[in-house]
Amino acid sequence: MGDNRNFIIAIFLSVLVFVGWQYFVIEPQVEAERARQEAVAPAREGAADEPAATPGEARLPSVDEPVQRSGQTVPGPAIATGEALAASPRVPIRSSELDGSLSLRGARFDDLKLRQYRVSTDPASPEVTLLAPAGTSTPYFAEFGFIPAPGSNIALPGSRTEWQLAEGEVLTPETPVTLRWENGQGLTFLRRISVDEHFLFTVTDRVENNGGSAVTLYPYGLVSRTGSPPGSAFFILHEGFIGEFPSVGEVAVSYKNAADDGPVKVTDTDGWLGITDKYWAAAIVPQTGETFVANFSAHPDPTVQNYQADFRYAAQDVPAGGSVEIENRLFAGAKVSSVIDSYHQAGIYKFNLLIDWGWFWFLTQPLFKLLHYIALYVGNFGVAILLVTVLIKLVFYPLANKSYVAMSKMKKLQPEMEKLRERYKDDRLKQQQEIMELYKKEQVNPLAGCLPVLIQIPVFFALYKVLFVTIEMRHAPFFGWIDDLSAPDPTSIFNLFGLIPWDPPSLLLIGIWPIIMGFTMFVQMRMNPLPADPIQAQIFTWMPIIFTFMLAGFPAGLVIYWAWNNTLSVIQQGVIMKRQGVPIEIFSNLGLDKLVGGSKPKS
Numbered sequence: 001m002g003d004n005r006n007f008i009i010a011i012f013l014s015v016l017v018f019v020g021w022q023y024f025v026i027e028p029q030v031e032a033e034r035a036r037q038e039a040v041a042p043a044r045e046g047a048a049d050e051p052a053a054t055p056g057e058a059r060l061p062s063v064d065e066p067v068q069r070s071g072q073t074v075p076g077p078a079i080a081t082g083e084a085l086a087a088s089p090r091v092p093i094r095s096s097e098l099d100g101s102l103s104l105r106g107a108r109f110d111d112l113k114l115r116q117y118r119v120s121t122d123p124a125s126p127e128v129t130l131l132a133p134a135g136t137s138t139p140y141f142a143e144f145g146f147i148p149a150p151g152s153n154i155a156l157p158g159s160r161t162e163w164q165l166a167e168g169e170v171l172t173p174e175t176p177v178t179l180r181w182e183n184g185q186g187l188t189f190l191r192r193i194s195v196d197e198h199f200l201f202t203v204t205d206r207v208e209n210n211g212g213s214a215v216t217l218y219p220y221g222l223v224s225r226t227g228s229p230p231g232s233a234f235f236i237l238h239e240g241f242i243g244e245f246p247s248v249g250e251v252a253v254s255y256k257n258a259a260d261d262g263p264v265k266v267t268d269t270d271g272w273l274g275i276t277d278k279y280w281a282a283a284i285v286p287q288t289g290e291t292f293v294a295n296f297s298a299h300p301d302p303t304v305q306n307y308q309a310d311f312r313y314a315a316q317d318v319p320a321g322g323s324v325e326i327e328n329r330l331f332a333g334a335k336v337s338s339v340i341d342s343y344h345q346a347g348i349y350k351f352n353l354l355i356d357w358g359w360f361w362f363l364t365q366p367l368f369k370l371l372h373y374i375a376l377y378v379g380n381f382g383v384a385i386l387l388v389t390v391l392i393k394l395v396f397y398p399l400a401n402k403s404y405v406a407m408s409k410m411k412k413l414q415p416e417m418e419k420l421r422e423r424y425k426d427d428r429l430k431q432q433q434e435i436m437e438l439y440k441k442e443q444v445n446p447l448a449g450c451l452p453v454l455i456q457i458p459v460f461f462a463l464y465k466v467l468f469v470t471i472e473m474r475h476a477p478f479f480g481w482i483d484d485l486s487a488p489d490p491t492s493i494f495n496l497f498g499l500i501p502w503d504p505p506s507l508l509l510i511g512i513w514p515i516i517m518g519f520t521m522f523v524q525m526r527m528n529p530l531p532a533d534p535i536q537a538q539i540f541t542w543m544p545i546i547f548t549f550m551l552a553g554f555p556a557g558l559v560i561y562w563a564w565n566n567t568l569s570v571i572q573q574g575v576i577m578k579r580q581g582v583p584i585e586i587f588s589n590l591g592l593d594k595l596v597g598g599s600k601p602k603s
Contacts, residue, residue, distance in 0.1 A: 513560055
């Protein structure tokens with residue numbers, strides 16, 4: 001029993017560390033980052049006297065160095081999105097998933113909204129904006145182009161070049177467009193752009209050399225962003241630079257680490273790179289088989305907050321009278337699991353890892369697929385969570401049943417153990433030896449009761465990950481006041497669940513479902529007698545309250561799972577205890593043992 005109690009104490013201390021880390025480290029970091037961004041904004045607005053540059057302008061990859069850093073000046077005041085869009089001719093982008101436009105100035109992807117996703121659960125709220133043009137407060141765009149060979153005077157299209165629309169009028173999955181630009185020196189650039197029914201653009205560049213001598217070019221692609229999303233400091237989720245390459249595996253660099261540690265460089269012939277948020281991402285995919293250098297870098301000036309993922313191919317020689325063609329792809333959209341998997345299956349190297357499945361991916365992915373499959377039939381992810389919990393209970397029933405039986409046997413041994421403690425109270429070593437002999441004689445494993453907890457922890461974190469990172473859970477309703485399973489319960493006991501017009505701080509947002517969860521945990525723990533040791537008894541008493549506060553800020557779907565799992569565990573343990581002739585302590589503690597037929601241990 002001593003080992004069992006020590007294990008419980010270890011769990012309790014781990015919980016305290018987790019809670020302390022969340023409230024005293026993670027939340028202050030998030031608040032500090034938010035305050036820093038707010039402090040930077042006035043500095044940007046007041047930079048009119050500085051040498052002006054377009055906010056968020058890209059930095060071209062260099063032929064020799066990872067990223068050119070010179071020439072980036074303090075940006076001038078931001079302009080409205082509508083004004084920025086009107087400053088250049090555009091080609092509309094229309095599909096069932098996307099809404100936006102392609103800028104003919106620079107042939108840049110810088111205006112994209114996601115039609116199937118709203119900013120909030122209100123259907124009338126604006127569509128989620130993914131890409132935004134340079135000059136606005138939060139520029140975010142992708143572009144492809146060419147870098148001249150060192151010492152070359154050849155004219156190439158740049159970010160200010162206005163392309164001509166040669167074919168097509170609106171970019172849709174059925175109607176690609178072709179852009180054209182001539183440099184007046186014998187080079188003709190043709191760019192064909194298509195988009196599929198989801199979020200993948202294909203950009204095919206063809207360079208025709210009608211001049212009298214060969215030309216050397218270095219094609220490139222980039223994704224550039226100014227600013228980071230608010231609250232991008234969750235330890236369970238990666239946001240920032242992301243990439244997968246056969247030579248080095250995954251590259252994942254947070255916004256903060258990118259600014260602190262400097263550029264990251266990878267050379268390969270396959271893979272992809274980009275910038276990822278919790279639910280959205282923009283990633284560029286070079287042509288497989290072509291050598292390229294990938295770079296991830298942040299601007300060294302923290303007031304600029306410019307992050308860029310780019311790649312540059314090896315030299316491409318365009319002979320006189322000949323041509324060169326190269327194909328790149330751009331993913332810009334929502335990280336929908338089925339869509340991401342389809343791109344992976346279509347040949348994009350490990351693109352399924354764009355979704356951060358975490359360390360428990362072997363549990364997270366199957367659990368998500370099971371939840372998604374059931375939700376398609378029942379029409380509600382919350383109901384799917386309840387059903388999956390039952391299935392998990394059934395899968396682990398033999399092991400859990402064995403554990404509860406062992407716990408019941410342990411309870412039967414309590415009188416004998418108390419006698420041994422009293423007999424050898426002055427000799428702790430002898431006391432432990434006699435207790436272990438008693439365990440051996442009765443064939444009882446003192447740690448068997450911990451197995452249900454150990455089983456539940458990985459499943460708990462896997463479900464937490466599913467609820468937190470999968471976009472399918474975003475804004476998924478349950479019943480009543482829970483209109484988003486991926487967000488915390490919005491109610492709070494401290495304002496009487498909305499009856500008092502007061503918004504409590506985050507620490508006091510203790511909603512109805514966290515209270516239900518805490519109560520079920522209290523019931524489950526009271527199924528067993530409190531430890532004789534006063535300190536351990538206090539731990540048992542306060543643990544449900546601590547868990548209630550801790551889980552109050554977790555996704556509502558996770559709290560619902562925990563409460564439902566506790567309820568099923570109470571029922572299962574109660575049935576087993578009754579079969580073993582062990583009294584159910586909670587009923588006797590409340591004076592209800594006669595009503596429910598509680599029994600005493602058999603002699």
